Amino acid sequence: MLDAQTLSMIGKGIIETLYMVIVSTACAYAIGLPIGLILVITDKNGIRPCPIISKVLGFIVNLLRSVPFVILMISVTPLTRKIVGTTLGTSATIVPLVIASAPYIARLVESSIKEVDAGIIEAARAMGTGTFRLIYKVLLPEAKPSLMVGGAIAITTILGYSAMSGFIGGGGLGDIAVRYGYYRSESDILIVTVAVLIIIVQGFQELGMRLAKRSDKRS
Amino acid sequence: MDINEPIISLRGVTKVFNTKESEVDALIDIDLDIYQGEIYGIIGQSGAGKSTLVRCINFLERPTKGSVIFDGQNLGNLSLKELLKVRQSIGMIFQQFNLLMQRTVLRNICYPLEIAGVPKKEAKQRAVELLEMVGLTDKINAYPSQLSGGQKQRVAIARAIATKPKVLLCDEATSALDPMTTRSILELLKDINQRFGITIVIITHEMDVIETICDKVAILENGRIVERGKVEDVFVNPKSNAGKRLVFKSDEQFSEFGSEKVYRIVFNGQSAFEPIISNMVAKFKAPVNILFANTKNIGGKAFGQMLIQLPEDRIITMQMLGYLEERAVRYEEVTQDA
Ligand SMILES: Nc1ncnc2c1ncn2[C@@H]1O[C@H](COP(=O)(O)OP(=O)(O)O)[C@@H](O)[C@H]1O
Ligand SMILES: [Mg+2]
Numbered sequence: 001m002l003d004a005q006t007l008s009m010i011g012k013g014i015i016e017t018l019y020m021v022i023v024s025t026a027c028a029y030a031i032g033l034p035i036g037l038i039l040v041i042t043d044k045n046g047i048r049p050c051p052i053i054s055k056v057l058g059f060i061v062n063l064l065r066s067v068p069f070v071i072l073m074i075s076v077t078p079l080t081r082k083i084v085g086t087t088l089g090t091s092a093t094i095v096p097l098v099i100a101s102a103p104y105i106a107r108l109v110e111s112s113i114k115e116v117d118a119g120i121i122e123a124a125r126a127m128g129t130g131t132f133r134l135i136y137k138v139l140l141p142e143a144k145p146s147l148m149v150g151g152a153i154a155i156t157t158i159l160g161y162s163a164m165s166g167f168i169g170g171g172g173l174g175d176i177a178v179r180y181g182y183y184r185s186e187s188d189i190l191i192v193t194v195a196v197l198i199i200i201v202q203g204f205q206e207l208g209m210r211l212a213k214r215s216d217k218r219s
Numbered sequence: 220m221d222i223n224e225p226i227i228s229l230r231g232v233t234k235v236f237n238t239k240e241s242e243v244d245a246l247i248d249i250d251l252d253i254y255q256g257e258i259y260g261i262i263g264q265s266g267a268g269k270s271t272l273v274r275c276i277n278f279l280e281r282p283t284k285g286s287v288i289f290d291g292q293n294l295g296n297l298s299l300k301e302l303l304k305v306r307q308s309i310g311m312i313f314q315q316f317n318l319l320m321q322r323t324v325l326r327n328i329c330y331p332l333e334i335a336g337v338p339k340k341e342a343k344q345r346a347v348e349l350l351e352m353v354g355l356t357d358k359i360n361a362y363p364s365q366l367s368g369g370q371k372q373r374v375a376i377a378r379a380i381a382t383k384p385k386v387l388l389c390d391e392a393t394s395a396l397d398p399m400t401t402r403s404i405l406e407l408l409k410d411i412n413q414r415f416g417i418t419i420v421i422i423t424h425e426m427d428v429i430e431t432i433c434d435k436v437a438i439l440e441n442g443r444i445v446e447r448g449k450v451e452d453v454f455v456n457p458k459s460n461a462g463k464r465l466v467f468k469s470d471e472q473f474s475e476f477g478s479e480k481v482y483r484i485v486f487n488g489q490s491a492f493e494p495i496i497s498n499m500v501a502k503f504k505a506p507v508n509i510l511f512a513n514t515k516n517i518g519g520k521a522f523g524q525m526l527i528q529l530p531e532d533r534i535i536t537m538q539m540l541g542y543l544e545e546r547a548v549r550y551e552e553v554t555q556d557a
Contacts (some may be wrong), residue, residue, distance in 0.1 A: 123317035126277055126388075127331040127378075128306035130299070137333070141321050217362040218320045 016090045017172035020162045024097035029104040036109025051215020059104040093170035108150035112143045143217035156201045225252035231285035246273040247442040258419045260429040263439035269422045277309045282301035308381030316371040319361040325359045328378045349377035369400035386418045481553040486521035489547040505530045
């Protein structure tokens with residue numbers, strides 16, 4: 001059935017997938033987290049209302065989010081070539097993954113931060129907390145459990161995107177599924193790949209939820 | 220600072236909220252002076268503008284018009300940085316406590332000290348002292364969700380006074396608490412006021428709270444101060460309709476007055492708690508109509524007030540008043556203004 005070669009290929013696929021997903025998630029958070037914070041803070045009911053910034057940023061986020069991933073993936077190839085030097089393989093896939101997921105993460109972060117009780121923010125402001133310290137001493141720590149849940153959702157979504165990128169030679173498990181399962185109809189390889197993907201998704205989901213629950217001191 | 224200068228002074232403070240549908244005049248031309256060491260109550264019904272008023276004092280809300288002078292500084296003229304500094308000398312507590320849920324009790328109390336730039340070790344030491352003062356030393360490492368409402372408010376109070384502020388603002392601080400806990404929190408506030416001389420501003424919709432600890436009171440109605448003065452004076456003879464409503468809990472009682480004289484008797488802790496009216500009725504064998512009563516027994520002493528109708532007979536009335544005087548009960552004839 002599955003020989004050693006196939007298994008090692010799947011093993012390599014797992015590592016590639018994890019590499020793509022983890023690096024993409026990290027980069028996407030580096031962009032999405034600040035954008036999410038800016039969206040909350042500059043909102044008309046925010047701490048430093050600035051409708052122009054919040055509207056423009058919100059528009060860009062919505063625009064990017066409304067482009068289906070497959071189309072985005074193809075349309076950013078020129079940019080990918082500029083940044084990575086190639087459009088094939090795992091590193092090249094990270095570019096569209098980040099561009100697609102950063103706005104999604106910005107919205108996840110925005111909604112987590114908005115969950116922070118307005119009364120707590122008011123108390124912090126009454127104690128003389130400025131905007132910057134409000135963010136890292138109040139908003140982020142208080143929203144931590146919710147941000148972690150968001151993180152689990154983001155990482156599984158990015159995993160899904162990364163599998164889709166198999167169609168353009170993105171590497172990883174998605175690539176294997178497309179090459180063997182789809183083009184060659186080797187259904188046992190397809191099944192194993194899908195099973196591994198499911199396990200990884202469930203694993204991240206479970207881990208994220210558990211960490212979130214453990215870190216939450218509200219209950 | 221001149222001792223006769225108020226620590227908080229509002230002049231012509233007006234706040235208009237512009238919403239999509241309408242304009243709300245939350246505060247209209249408020250003048251208010253609060254002096255060092257006072258416990259000043261601001262009472263009014265829900266929506267009267269109390270929270271807006273108290274939030275104007277620390278400029279969480281910027282008045283649309285008018286000025287707020289705190290400790291000699293006009294807050295409207297300060298830069299953001301200066302304003303943040305001023306806020307560190309104004310503590311605030313809330314109905315919903317508003318503790319940081321992901322921080323322990325200790326770290327909650329350390330929070331304002333962190334903001335004020337107090338070194339960690341010193342901050343911790345101060346927090347421990349404060350916890351001792353509010354009687355929660357054993358909860359030092361607990362999280363707010365593990366505390367009762369009263370305990371949360373004690374932590375909030377410790378946090379609010381950590382930076383040794385000059386003023387403590389309390390927005391409905393006891394409204395989410397049961398009567399017993401309310402009393403213990405009010406006692407704590409009184410204690411803080413006496414020990415540290417912190418000026419306290421109490422916002423409430425409950426007359427009981429004002430009665431229990433305030434020196435002065437302002438009654439807020441529809442964004443205006445309709446009556447103000449020493450608590451005893453407003454109590455003994457509320458002039459505004461809002462004041463009467465708050466003191467008597469309803470307007471009706473006034474219209475019941477016939478030709479008989481109505482007296483308010485005030486128990487201010489000078490007299491023993493005893494069924495004074497029934498004893499009086501038994502002694503003089505004349506009817507007394509109790510229109511309103513709100514008395515409490517605190518440590519065997521009577522606190523609160525009653526509104527009673529004494530018999531038409533002048534002589535019996537005089538004797539009854541003499542009886543009350545003997546028992547150190549203050550009374551006053553209530554004048555009925557239209
Ligand atoms: N941010 C706001 N936007 C619009 N209206 C407000 C806002 N805050 C308060 N108000 C309105 O101002 C009035 C006074 O509110 P508030 O000060 O909260 O009253 P209180 O604390 O006495 O219940 C109410 O009519 C309320 O609806
Ligand atoms: Mg209020």
